[in-house]
Amino acid sequence: MKKLNIKTRNSIILISLLVCLTVLFLFLQPYVTGVYGWSEDKILAEGRYLSNPKITIDSDDNVHMVWYMGGVNTSGVYYTKLDKKGNTVVSTKIIEQRVRIFAIVTNSQNSLYLIYSNYSGIYYKKIDLHGTVVNESILLTNSTAKFSIDASIDSKDNVHIVWDRDLISYIVINKNGNIIGKETTISSGKSSHPKVTIDIEDNTHVVWRGENGIYYTKMGKLFCPIINATQITSDCWSGCDIAVDSQCNAHIVYDNRNISYLKLNNIGEKIKTRTLAKYQPSGFVGFPSITIDKWDNVHIAWQADTFRGVAVHYMKLDKNGNILIDDTQLTHHLRLIIWWSAGHPDIAADSHGNAHVIWREHFGVWDATTDRICYKTNAHTNMALLIEYIIIVIAVLSTITLIGIYLIKKKTYAPKRIRKS
Numbered sequence: 001m002k003k004l005n006i007k008t009r010n011s012i013i014l015i016s017l018l019v020c021l022t023v024l025f026l027f028l029q030p031y032v033t034g035v036y037g038w039s040e041d042k043i044l045a046e047g048r049y050l051s052n053p054k055i056t057i058d059s060d061d062n063v064h065m066v067w068y069m070g071g072v073n074t075s076g077v078y079y080t081k082l083d084k085k086g087n088t089v090v091s092t093k094i095i096e097q098r099v100r101i102f103a104i105v106t107n108s109q110n111s112l113y114l115i116y117s118n119y120s121g122i123y124y125k126k127i128d129l130h131g132t133v134v135n136e137s138i139l140l141t142n143s144t145a146k147f148s149i150d151a152s153i154d155s156k157d158n159v160h161i162v163w164d165r166d167l168i169s170y171i172v173i174n175k176n177g178n179i180i181g182k183e184t185t186i187s188s189g190k191s192s193h194p195k196v197t198i199d200i201e202d203n204t205h206v207v208w209r210g211e212n213g214i215y216y217t218k219m220g221k222l223f224c225p226i227i228n229a230t231q232i233t234s235d236c237w238s239g240c241d242i243a244v245d246s247q248c249n250a251h252i253v254y255d256n257r258n259i260s261y262l263k264l265n266n267i268g269e270k271i272k273t274r275t276l277a278k279y280q281p282s283g284f285v286g287f288p289s290i291t292i293d294k295w296d297n298v299h300i301a302w303q304a305d306t307f308r309g310v311a312v313h314y315m316k317l318d319k320n321g322n323i324l325i326d327d328t329q330l331t332h333h334l335r336l337i338i339w340w341s342a343g344h345p346d347i348a349a350d351s352h353g354n355a356h357v358i359w360r361e362h363f364g365v366w367d368a369t370t371d372r373i374c375y376k377t378n379a380h381t382n383m384a385l386l387i388e389y390i391i392i393v394i395a396v397l398s399t400i401t402l403i404g405i406y407l408i409k410k411k412t413y414a415p416k417r418i419r420k421s
Contacts, residue, residue, distance in 0.1 A: 051068050055375075065373075099117075148239075194206055206242075207252055213233040261273065330376065
């Protein structure tokens with residue numbers, strides 16, 4: 001076999017080293033740097049039995065976040081508030097005990113409404129700008145939620161509430177907690193996991209998971225149906241979410257073994273469908289959340305199970321459903337010695353079009369597990385992240401350069417072979 005000459009051999013070595021270092025960089029980058037363009041993960045709570053994170057943003061770009069914490073003496077809904085710079089305005093505190101199913105909205109005065117369900121009914125509570133509970137819980141109805149509850153607020157500070165109890169129920173209260181109209185059932189057949197949002201004309205849009213897919217309805221004032229309950233997809237697994245743009249078009253995200261997106265015009269016609277994330281053979285994708293900013297850009301978060309672990313993903317679309325920011329993994333954790341998962345995200349957008357995401361993490365070994373509630377945003381870019389990128393790139397290039405210099409010198413000063421005559 002013919003031997004390679006020194007020049008060819010050195011070139012192969014350099015190319016091989018370059019490829020190996022590039023692969024190593026791409027593999028390690030997520031674990032040592034996080035996600036460029038996003039803040040560092042902010043741990044809001046840590047302990048056992050944490051779940052159901054929720055987020056909303058008021059008109060001053062304050063970020064309101066709640067979650068559930070279990071335990072004998074700690075069970076309840078916990079709340080914290082950050083300002084638009086990420087500083088803590090209201091330190092973490094419990095605002096309702098022994099409640100697991102809840103929703104939050106903020107009114108025009110930037111106060112927070114907590115809507116929740118327990119064993120005896122649906123309740124309402126108001127929290128002021130300083131995190132102080134304004135009123136004791138007000139019972140709205142004796143009906144209770146089986147799996148979930150959701151709420152949205154209109155231009156007059158009326159709160160629109162939906163919940164599931166085999167069927168989807170709907171009720172509206174004014175800013176004082178008084179019921180407007182009466183409790184209404186808006187679905188037929190077994191239904192669960194409803195989501196509600198209000199458009200700029202104060203029309204109510206609701207989606208939910210039915211027996212055979214996602215259903216959608218649109219209602220005007222005084223509960224008058226504009227679009228009757230209609231099946232819009234043929235399947236759904238973990239749930240769905242909805243947001244509306246400035247043209248009253250509905251943007252819906254749901255999981256059907258993939259993360260899928262659907263856009264309806266203001267009369268309920270489908271005008272855009274697309275698959276955002278494919279099904280992972282090693283796990284699943286699910287629990288999608290959606291929001292729309294003032295430029296009608298669509299922000300979506302979901303959880304996906306990959307060989308690296310369960311992680312939170314993010315994508316941004318324009319108002320026509322075209323991708324602006326492709327599938328981005330926001331959380332990066334190795335699944336080696338311990339079990340680690342990050343999921344059940346909730347997402348909101350501020351007045352500058354920045355995305356804010358909250359999620360739950362779960363990690364540990366066997367029964368020694370810990371939960372976290374975490375938050376991050378692309379409103380405050382982690383500058384240390386950019387520095388880490390630069391350091392890694394410099395390190396890789398320096399290594400390649402030094403190896404190259406060594407090989408060149410070796411070739412230059414190598415004794416020349418003398419041919420025998």
